[in-house]
Amino acid sequence: MSQYLHINRSFKSLFSLVFIIVIGFVFTRCNEVDLNDDPEEETEVNIYKVATVNIITANNAEIESKEIYTDCSVEVRSENPKWNYSGTAKIRGRGNSTWLWYPKKPFRIKLNEKASVLGLGENRDWVLLADYRDPTHLMNTFVFTVGQTLEMPFVNNIRYVEVNLNGEYIGVYTLTEQVEEGESRVAIDEDNGLLLSLDVDDGPELAPEENDNFWSAVYHMPVCVKNPDIISNAQLEHIKSELALLEKAIKDANYSEVEKLLDIPSFIDFMLIQELVYNVEVAAPRSMYLFKDVNSKWTMGPLWDFDAGFDFDWGTMYTGHNYFMNHRELVLGTSPLHHTGGYVVPGFFTDLFKSRQFVAEYKTRWLAIEDQIMADCWPATYAFAEEFSVAMARDAERWPIGKDNETEILRMQQWLSNRINYLNTVINNYPDGTN
Template sequence: MKRIKKHTFYYGSLLILFSVLTFLGCSSDDGSPMQGTEGEEPGETIVSPEDKLPLITIRTNGAAILDEPKIDAEMTITTADVDSYTGKIGIEIRGASSQMFPKKSYGMETRDADNEDYDVSLFGFPEEEDWIFYGPYSDKTLVRNKLIYDLSREIDVYASRTVFAELNINDDYQGVYVFMEKLKRDGNRIDINKLKDDENSGEDLTGGYILKIDKTAGSNLGGGLNDQNSFTSSHAPMNSSMGQTIDFLYEYPDAEDITPEQKVYISDYVNQFENALASEDFADPELGYAAYMDVDSFIDFFLLNEISNNVDGYRLSTYMYKDKNEKLKMGPIWDFNLAFGNADYCSGGATNVWAYKFNERCSEDYWQVPFWWDRLLQDPVFVTALKARWNTLRGSTFSTGGIHDKIDGYVKTLKDAGAIASNFEKWDVLGTYVWPNNYIGNNYDGEISYLKNWIDDRLIWLDGAIDGL
């Protein structure tokens, strides 16, 4: 079993000094640093196999991992010191602004012996082929994305299933990662109809579709926003000052596969929804927005973004979908690493502002929030339903104590595994500004305390702000 040197150093004797120097130079047999936990007494601790995080080992046979395309590699997952999965994969670097960080995130697909896409169940998640290794870097708590996704699923709104793991690439330890499901059309993920390229009329044409408000990634048929990969809203974002527009990317079917008829249908549907929402009859249940959108999904999406004051909320990494013969739904949520007070711009660190009013604070930012949310909150029926949902959730999933318990559970899992010490040995960022940190803690416990205190203040403010709508 792995022996782990402790992190509290006492310099009263040469023996302890020698132990510290030995610790700094050691690595374990699996290529990861010797692990430890802050605040313990000098000595050695044995981490039992069941307390270790799963270790994901990737071997690329000398090839560099690129932004795209995916390269061939092999993956082994070791759980409790036992290899629980071994197989071929394709892997690439993923992300947009996060690619500036030295700790990369990766997209991965599982493959069979013939190197073809292959659905498998990993960590007990439903079988699929597309997965993500998310590497928290600017989020020094390591838990923000996992927290919000867990909260979402607990209120019966699908979000990516996740598990903490450690990643090793070509014998180079990469730290703590969150292994998660990629958002895609699937019966166990975004559960909508599989729209075929020959379904171009009648009822078949009504779904399913996935749209996204986001930056473009990869070539995406020419790069940037264009009429091949997206369509533009006819309604300008409120309070914007630079002539910005809201654009909807074709996520499913994607830009390469969606047919002209399908483009026309989904863009017309969104346009009809926006026109109804902007009209004088917007609150009419038959003529207004409710005829086009699933109200409950919009409310839950709003609350998840507001509870975390997600500085990217509503304007980036924003998914929506429409199934066959159904209304437009918001979600699933995605990418909250800058939420919960972890951004120092546009009031991202504040606990007493509305996230949906981003445009008022940063009218010159290229990525703006659609007018939808201001308009919805002008309807007393929508506000009444929003208040009722908030009050219900505050008595259960969104209770202060319940959220604290979740965070404490994550921290215990990471500390019991010695993974916090290992991660920050690899990435020495504690006490250092990493864009766009609003708070810089001197140690990991300080980062966790900030997160908890921020959430406490946020919940109190939201209680009053929602009640006053």
């Protein structure tokens, strides 16, 4: 009996030891799984994957207007099951030249209820950019990546999707946020925060029927109020006077006064990016945003719409997709204040170059970021291209433009590298200012 008890106790001890080892192993593996399933790490992997968006309009109606919404259902399918979505919405066309000139149309979607789409912050309003003119499908993506790297206050995110509309494949699109006030958008007060667009197309000359636009008091720029959504004439005059205070300070190049009214670092980053990608739309201006929260400074951004940059050949703007011919073209010129060798852009963007302090800070900021552009921003951009190559072949078959996507991406990379080297000399030799 004693021998039996001894064996039994030994067996129990052995069993306990094995049990502890097994439990420890399981616990360790569970922790490893938890680490591997970390949401942030998962997001980093999946943002580059191409998802699928299926849109069915009511009665299979065609989308013929960029003013009138059509009821629809939207289904999003991703390799990440947590990002799958299905719901009802409304859809319409969007854009100006991109809507009028090109067969592959961009769209705006308004969900009936707020939702996160492909891991992005909850909202009702989403945009599908067609990128028909851009043979790389990376121009906006690159600029947004630069803006995020520089930690600008709000920068759009990009998700690539293949879209089926009423059962018909219509190609690769970039899904992104609508530029607007919102918690996961431009985070300003809904009623009293200001979001303005400096844009010819939305201004009083080309949109005279609207009651939310005006000519700026000092620089006579076309301005459209994006937030607040509904404004009275008195509010419009107040907004105009608020902007005029900033305009006057800039025109005088009164650095200390401008610093009270404007987030100068955001302005510098904003202008460096415009020149980096040769975005000539500064001159019009088009798609230039700035915002101001209650009791806060004006801030430049969000960044938007860059398929007119990268040395786009405007001679073929209706049908062409020609870019990257000359990396030495300049927007601000070799002397931004005098527009020497550049475009005559509104003085709002260049009069600060009168200030010695501003010029010094501008040059210093360029020196601080120039190496990041190709070392960090380009690889992060190219990671999307590595994932969308198969989908882009399908898009090219659906929308043949006579350009090879992979070749154009390599040309874009070389153009950017050459341009950065060129801008090093140009910016370093900007005149030092007079004030």
